[in-house]
Amino acid sequence: MTEVMERQNTYLAAFERMERELAASGTPAVHRLRKAAIARFVEMGFPGPKDEEWRFTPTAALARIPFDLAPAGEIDLAMEPGAIVCDLAEAMKNHPASVEPHLARYADWRKHPFIALNTAFIRGGAFIYVPPNTNLKAPVVVDFQAGYVGTAFVRHRRCLVVIGDNSRATIVERYSGLPGEIYLTNAVTEIIVGPGAHVDHYKVQREGDKAFHQATMQVQLGRASRFSSHAVTQGGQWVRNEINAVFEGEGGECILNGMYRASGEQVVDNHTFIDHAYPHCASHELYKGILDGKARGVFNGKIYVRQDAQKTDAKQTNQTLLLSDDATINTKPQLEIYADDVKCTHGATVGQLDAESIFYLRSRGIGLAEARSLLTYAFANDIVNRIQVAKVREELESSLLEAHHLPASESGKEEA
Amino acid sequence: MEKKQTMLTIDNLHARVDDKEILRGINLTVKAGEVHAIMGENGSGKSTLAGVLAGRDAYEVTEGEVLFEGKDLLELDPEERAREGIFLAFQYPVEIPGVSNTYFLKAAVNAVRKHRGLPEYDARAFLKLVKEKTKLLHISDELLKRPVNEGFSGGEKKRNEIFQMAVLNPKLAILDETDSGLDIDALKAVADGVNALRSPERAVVVITHYQRLLNYIVPDYVHVLLRGQIVKSGGKELALELEEKGYDWLKDTVAEPQPA
Ligand SMILES: Nc1ncnc2c1ncn2[C@@H]1O[C@H](COP(=O)(O)OP(=O)(O)OP(=O)(O)O)[C@@H](O)[C@H]1O
Numbered sequence: 001m002t003e004v005m006e007r008q009n010t011y012l013a014a015f016e017r018m019e020r021e022l023a024a025s026g027t028p029a030v031h032r033l034r035k036a037a038i039a040r041f042v043e044m045g046f047p048g049p050k051d052e053e054w055r056f057t058p059t060a061a062l063a064r065i066p067f068d069l070a071p072a073g074e075i076d077l078a079m080e081p082g083a084i085v086c087d088l089a090e091a092m093k094n095h096p097a098s099v100e101p102h103l104a105r106y107a108d109w110r111k112h113p114f115i116a117l118n119t120a121f122i123r124g125g126a127f128i129y130v131p132p133n134t135n136l137k138a139p140v141v142v143d144f145q146a147g148y149v150g151t152a153f154v155r156h157r158r159c160l161v162v163i164g165d166n167s168r169a170t171i172v173e174r175y176s177g178l179p180g181e182i183y184l185t186n187a188v189t190e191i192i193v194g195p196g197a198h199v200d201h202y203k204v205q206r207e208g209d210k211a212f213h214q215a216t217m218q219v220q221l222g223r224a225s226r227f228s229s230h231a232v233t234q235g236g237q238w239v240r241n242e243i244n245a246v247f248e249g250e251g252g253e254c255i256l257n258g259m260y261r262a263s264g265e266q267v268v269d270n271h272t273f274i275d276h277a278y279p280h281c282a283s284h285e286l287y288k289g290i291l292d293g294k295a296r297g298v299f300n301g302k303i304y305v306r307q308d309a310q311k312t313d314a315k316q317t318n319q320t321l322l323l324s325d326d327a328t329i330n331t332k333p334q335l336e337i338y339a340d341d342v343k344c345t346h347g348a349t350v351g352q353l354d355a356e357s358i359f360y361l362r363s364r365g366i367g368l369a370e371a372r373s374l375l376t377y378a379f380a381n382d383i384v385n386r387i388q389v390a391k392v393r394e395e396l397e398s399s400l401l402e403a404h405h406l407p408a409s410e411s412g413k414e415e416a
Numbered sequence: 417m418e419k420k421q422t423m424l425t426i427d428n429l430h431a432r433v434d435d436k437e438i439l440r441g442i443n444l445t446v447k448a449g450e451v452h453a454i455m456g457e458n459g460s461g462k463s464t465l466a467g468v469l470a471g472r473d474a475y476e477v478t479e480g481e482v483l484f485e486g487k488d489l490l491e492l493d494p495e496e497r498a499r500e501g502i503f504l505a506f507q508y509p510v511e512i513p514g515v516s517n518t519y520f521l522k523a524a525v526n527a528v529r530k531h532r533g534l535p536e537y538d539a540r541a542f543l544k545l546v547k548e549k550t551k552l553l554h555i556s557d558e559l560l561k562r563p564v565n566e567g568f569s570g571g572e573k574k575r576n577e578i579f580q581m582a583v584l585n586p587k588l589a590i591l592d593e594t595d596s597g598l599d600i601d602a603l604k605a606v607a608d609g610v611n612a613l614r615s616p617e618r619a620v621v622v623i624t625h626y627q628r629l630l631n632y633i634v635p636d637y638v639h640v641l642l643r644g645q646i647v648k649s650g651g652k653e654l655a656l657e658l659e660e661k662g663y664d665w666l667k668d669t670v671a672e673p674q675p676a
């Protein structure tokens with residue numbers, strides 16, 4: 001306990017050491033926010049096994065390592081005509097009126113220690129603002145690379161995405177790092193989808209094999225808006241992805257799809273929460289996991305349908321493929337429904353490869369080992385296939401094929 | 417006249433699932449160049465026979481022997497049988513989300529070619545082969561790019577089976593109710609696919625409930641499978657007779673299976 005307390009104090013000490021530098025970034029209001037957030041973090045401390053939301057995801061190792069604040073790095077953001085795409089630090093300086101009404105208003109740092117910690121150290125990150133009635137054709141790519149810095153470092157990654165009414169945008173968040181490096185990524189992304197807007201979000205996570213990756217994505221869906229998320233997790237020794245989506249008006253649609261592959265001693269936790277706060281909204285969720293070795297998976301999908309949210313249509317599916325006897329999954333659908341005229345379904349399957357599918361492949365001449373690889377690949381690729389950004393889809397597809405020792409796909413060439 | 421080679425010999429084949437004996441002494445010889453039709457009421461064991469030949473491991477063979485070109489077929493893994501030239505068109509083709517039809521088929525073709533000591537197809541050669549066969553079976557490019565059988569209509573799945581057959585070019589094709597659920601055009605396309613494969617070196621076993629298919633794929637022999645045994649064999653006119661009379665008149669010839 002006292003040791004952990006000390007760790008919290010390490011972050012507090014880092015905050016105090018950095019305070020002058022931090023305060024220089026953004027308005028005094030932003031800095032008041034940082035101070036409140038660090039105080040709140042120290043109060044809450046790291047979550048532990050007694051915390052229901054963290055029961056299957058041990059934080060002890062993470063809490064034990066005194067991660068030092070990584071030097072501020074540049075992130076590479078391409079300009080987008082018709083939109084503001086820039087470093088968050090720059091945005092706080094040049095566009096405070098667009099930033100401050102939203103920054104840290106949705107991702108609840110008062111309740112979540114990692115969000116609090118992230119909020120305390122807000123300085124850089126990505127700011128994406130698309131004005132109303134704008135169709136952003138090219139995807140905006142935010143590439144968070146953890147380069148070599150030596151000892152255990154933490155990077156508090158922050159994205160703020162504000163999409164105006166009836167606009168259309170595609171966002172790609174990438175996380176990568178080096179093998180063997182022990183570091184912590186603590187990410188918070190807030191996305192505000194304006195009424196009638198349509199946002200597709202992709203997250204490609206390929207952290208180094210020793211990395212800790214904690215991420216919260218908070219999405220506010222305006223009236224009749226549409227949001228889709230595809231999160232693909234392949235890296236990190238310890239990973240927790242949280243997605244909270246809140247309908248803030250009627251007629252919204254939210255799609256949350258995810259795929260993760262874990263082996264060795266990896267821990268991968270996906271927590272999703274969809275708040276059906278308004279009537280006539282639809283949510284569809286499909287998460288697929290492949291666990292090998294001694295990997296541990298956690299899926300917790302909460303769907304909260306409030307009393308007023310009649311005609312809610314919510315569907316949740318979680319499928320896990322266990323490739324070894326030592327791999328485990330804790331899967332928990334959590335449906336809390338207070339309205340009476342709704343359609344809510346959930347299903348979870350945990351198992352091995354389907355025998356009839358294996359036979360089908362073998363009956364075509366494909367050997368047993370290749371049939372298994374192909375079906376495992378197919379299981380994962382089913383999510384990757386849904387990615388609309390060709391470059392991201394193809395890159396993931398080839399990395400999956402390679403991981404399963406399968407020949408490259410020539411679909412691109414065949415089409416030509 | 418040249419003597420036809422025996423391709424497949426099934427001798428007193430018995431197979432069971434759990435405690436239930438489903439095949440109870442099947443005898444059948446198929447020579448190269450022949451087309452055999454197998455008919456029989458629901459549950460009589462037709463798909464079981466097809467599955468045993470293709471190597472489905474749900475069944476336990478308790479007695480009998482199957483030789484394919486002189487080799488003990490039952491000793492081989494399903495993939496080895498396929499590489500030797502056996503193809504089963506499934507009664508219920510399997511959906512495989514996440515792999516495109518083309519990718520799947522290329523993996524299959526190359527596995528077979530590798531086994532035969534042939535170089536693997538490159539993209540261009542494979543594409544050429546595929547284009548040729550899609551035309552024959554009226555398979556659209558769109559269907560090729562889609563995941564294997566996922567969301568295909570019943571008829572599309574069956575046509576896709578025959579398309580796979582055409583690309584893999586087997587010696588012995590076993591079609592399990594490939595005609596069920598097909599409209600007239602699809603039925604003709606499937607029959608065209610099968611007839612294109614017919615040659616003095618190849619053989620086809622068609623399992624069907626309907627005489628109609630046999631107007632397009634004209635069989636040399638028709639067999640009736642009842643309660644796990646072949647109770648009657650004849651020429652193509654037997655199919656017409658069955659269409660007219662049903663199966664009841666044949667039931668006296670075979671005893672009800674006794675519980676094991
Ligand atoms: N895996 C299995 N487990 C249990 N019973 C089985 C299995 N496979 C087949 N059977 C049973 O064996 C019998 C023969 O089935 P089979 O599928 O071979 O019939 P069929 O002649 O192909 O029928 P249909 O014309 O309806 O396709 C049926 O009673 C069936 O229920």
Ligand SMILES: [Mg+2]
Pocket residue numbers: 462463464507592593
């Ligand atoms: Mg059958």
